[in-house]
Amino acid sequence: MAELGLNEHHQTEVVSYMRFARSKRALRLKTVNSCFQELKESRLVDETFTMDEVSEMLDGLQVVVHSEVESELINTAHTNVLLLRQLFSQAEKWYLKLQTDISELENRALLEQVAEFEKAEFTSSNMKGNPETHKPRLAPLNEGGSLELLNKEIARLLEENEKLRARLRTIESQATSALDEKSKLEKALKDVQKIQGDQKANFKAQEINELEKTVLALKTEFEKSLHDSNVNKKCLEENLVSSKHDLLRVQEQLSLAEKELDRKFQQTAAYRNMKDMLTKKNDQIKELRKKLSKYEPEN
Structure with a gap:
């Protein structure tokens, strides 16, 4: 017998639907045949008909x-929708989502397979007699098959839940290990920072000591330079005072020497002669001016 690749229960359901479709198809074919028979009985009573009469019939x-x-065709489409509704409603009660592939409805190979299945199934059914009285129905939700499926689903969910719990415990263990590692790293970081802080403090203290020594040396050198400068200044001031005294003494001696020289020069004969000559010349100049004044025209 041809198979559709379904289990026995589902294949029985398919056979039931095909039987229903065959009965509906046979009924419609009878209706179509009756239309032709009615035409024959009601209109084909004359031996000859015109073209218009034939066309009208x-x-x-x-x-x-x-x-x-x-x-x-409309009734068949609606019937298929009702069948799909039954299947989808039953699937939704189990929180399932079914999908259909419309393109497979025109698959010639599958259609031929269904035709062979129908031919084989109903040929054998005709030989066995009418099995309408043994037509199976969809199993209700409260029967054994559904309960078994529910138990399997519960078992699957429990197993999945246990796996999730185990995974959660593993993640918690990893998280705890990570936290411990983080604490160790933070402690190590604090120790390193403390060591670096101590090293920086020691370095700063050493640097401050060196700066203090440098400042002290500069201060000592400055004080020494200042003391030397004061000593030099004092010496220079003393030398300046001494030089001033020497200068005054020299100036005084020079003045005395000039006076003495002038006195000695005035006492010489040449000085006296020159003085007499200058006196005579001055007298002569005065006399000449008087004479000249007599000859000058009056204004």
Whole structure:
């Protein structure tokens, strides 16, 4: 017997739906046949018909057949929707989400497989008789099969929950180890910072001592330079005073020497002669001026 790749229960459900579809299809075919039979009995009573009469009869038959076929197609589509609704509703009670592939509905290979399955199934069914009285139904949720499925789902969830708990314990252990490692690193960092702080303090103290020594040396040198400068200044002042005294003494001696020289020069004969000559010359100049004044015209 041809198979559809389903388990026995689902394959039985498919056979049940196909039986329902076959009965609906047979009923619609009977309706279409009755349309043709009615046309034969009601209109085909004369031996000859005109073209217009034949065309009118065919148009009327087309309308009736079109209506019947359209009604059957619409009813089939709605029936399929109701079937899908049953399946989806049952799946939603188990929190499942089913998916359909519309493109597979036109797969010729699958359609031929279904046709072979239908042919084989209903050929054997006709040989065995009508099994309508043994038609199975979808198992209710409170029956054994559903309860077993529920128990399996609960067991799966419990197992998954246990795995999550184990993973959580592992993560907590890793987190604890990480926190311990972090504490150790923080302590080590503080120790290093403390050592660096002590080293910096020692370095600063040493640097301050060196600066103090340098400042003290500069201060000592400055004081020595200042003392030497004061000593030199005092010596210079003393030398200046002594030089001033020497200068005054020399100036005084020079003045006395000039006076003595002048006195001695005045006592010489040449000085006296020169003085007499200058006196005579002055007298002569005065006399000449008087004479000249007599000859000058009066203004």
